[in-house]
Amino acid sequence: MHAWLIYAIVALVLWGVTGVTQKLSTNSISSERSFLWFCWAMVALSAAVLLGTRPDWHVGATVAVCSIAGGALNGLGAWTSFRALESGGKASIVISLISLYPLLTVLLAVLLLGERLTGMQLAGAMAAIVAAILLSLEPAPQG
């Protein structure tokens, strides 16, 4: 198995666990306060990285801007997703709609970075997006 796929699956598993821990959190506090402490944890993790590793600071301006933008985009995305849920959208519809986000990444990567997918990879990427949508659809209430 490729190294990148192993890392991707590690991310998938960890993010999947956060689906449960976030739910446990918002059972007790508002989504805003929960998100605030999520951000503080990110600061704590960065402090640990700063103390425990020797990051290579030789980075170019373009990639540095992209990395900083990454934090802003991902954080803002989490915030807008809470707004979507709180402004009257049905959770299963909002979350399945949001699950379309990798489609945009695929489009941008293919059009602007010149990434090429094999037939199998294209089928896999589309299957993944459909699967994420199906997973977020709630079962109909019993009775």
Next chain:
Amino acid sequence: MSEADRSRRVPLWLLWSVATILLWGTWGFVSKIASAGMDAYINQLLYTAGLLPLLVFVAYQVNRSGADKGRAHRGRGVFWAFLTGILGGVGNLAFFQALVTGGKASVVAPVTALFPMVTVLLALAFLRERLGKVQWAGLTLAFVAIYLLSA
């Protein structure tokens, strides 16, 4: 259709949802560009720097609203939120490392977006939630997708 519906054809939740797609979809793209010139540790530090303005804004909002004041189990909620951040952050490190080690953004983003399959499996095992037929189909398709993408 009522007057109120007519005055705002596009519901607010739809706008926020589309904004989320644009923000997260672009995040995978800029991460791939960043991965060409730095390691995952530096990315974590710069990523957090990018998150700071939002942290300040949300801290202000939470403080002003006074939400959860005197609420029971507040400490428990904060604990789980903090743990969510640590797990999510380590997940980010792994996501970035997948890009650094040559994963294409157009493949890594769809694979990692399958994380609800783990949430659903955990809910099934520990929270005793039941899955509908559609979710079972989603779970099966998720495994098929990983198989196809690993080829």
